Amino acid sequence: MDKEDLKRQAAARALEEVRSGMKLGLGTGSTARHFVELLGEKVRGGLDVIGVPTSEVTRADAERCGIRLTTLDEIDRLDLTVDGADEVDTRLELIKGGGGALLREKIVAAASDRMIVIADESKWVDCLGKFPLPVEVIPFGLAATRRAIEKAFTQVGAAGQLKLRDGEAGHAFVTDGGHWIVDAHLGRIPDAPRLAKLLSEIPGVVEHGLFIGIASTVVLAGTEGIRTVERA
Numbered sequence: 001m002d003k004e005d006l007k008r009q010a011a012a013r014a015l016e017e018v019r020s021g022m023k024l025g026l027g028t029g030s031t032a033r034h035f036v037e038l039l040g041e042k043v044r045g046g047l048d049v050i051g052v053p054t055s056e057v058t059r060a061d062a063e064r065c066g067i068r069l070t071t072l073d074e075i076d077r078l079d080l081t082v083d084g085a086d087e088v089d090t091r092l093e094l095i096k097g098g099g100g101a102l103l104r105e106k107i108v109a110a111a112s113d114r115m116i117v118i119a120d121e122s123k124w125v126d127c128l129g130k131f132p133l134p135v136e137v138i139p140f141g142l143a144a145t146r147r148a149i150e151k152a153f154t155q156v157g158a159a160g161q162l163k164l165r166d167g168e169a170g171h172a173f174v175t176d177g178g179h180w181i182v183d184a185h186l187g188r189i190p191d192a193p194r195l196a197k198l199l200s201e202i203p204g205v206v207e208h209g210l211f212i213g214i215a216s217t218v219v220l221a222g223t224e225g226i227r228t229v230e231r232a
């Protein structure tokens with residue numbers, strides 16, 4: 001079974017949690033896209049839901065699939081967000097933002113009663129940090145912001161290279177919010193909750209890819225089957 005099959009299986013399991021009338025956060029990335037496609041099939045079969053997309057790419061996918069969309073300005077809370085992740089640890093702390101949508105993903109997940117993370121089992125780790133940690137930054141004063149980010153890493157005993165994410169034609173990658181992303185190649189993040197707090201205090205940092213205490217459930221699809229882990 002290839003990875004896309006596993007991602008789709010995880011997405012299908014999460015879909016079992018969706019009921020008519022729900023307001024849903026729609027994640028970004030290849031695994032979340034499977035969920036959007038499967039949800040679209042249900043919607044075409046009569047399921048009545050409304051979604052808030054976490055990126056322009058997901059907005060386009062959802063529209064193509066016939067899913068009704070709204071915004072967080074028009075509705076209050078969401079019942080459920082289903083999204084992928086780049087890494088998940090045993091405390092259900094996440095690294096997200098490989099696809100560059102971390103800011104909207106975090107806003108949407110935080111506005112949801114539940115967040116289900118869907119992933120293939122390769123995303124499950126003992127310690128976060130092998131996947132480069134995305135940090136969304138304001139272009140103004142980038143060098144100063146980078147220094148502050150590096151200081152935060154030192155404070156938690158982490159170290160590694162910070163690389164500005166490349167976009168098209170030699171330009172920096174630009175997020176849906178018009179910001180840049182620096183990816184931190186740390187290898188290991190010893191204290192993710194503390195690092196999350198420190199990064200949030202840096203003025204030039206818009207958001208970071210550490211999702212702490214946000215995911216309620218992780219659905220992991222592997223060759224042995226599907227495993228569901230709930231946050232303690």
Ligand SMILES: O=C(CO)[C@H](O)[C@H](O)COP(=O)(O)O
Nearest residue numbers: 029030031084097098099101
């Ligand atoms: O955080 C994300 C996008 O910003 C994605 O959820 C994350 O990168 C996982 O993507 P994929 O399902 O393609 O592995």
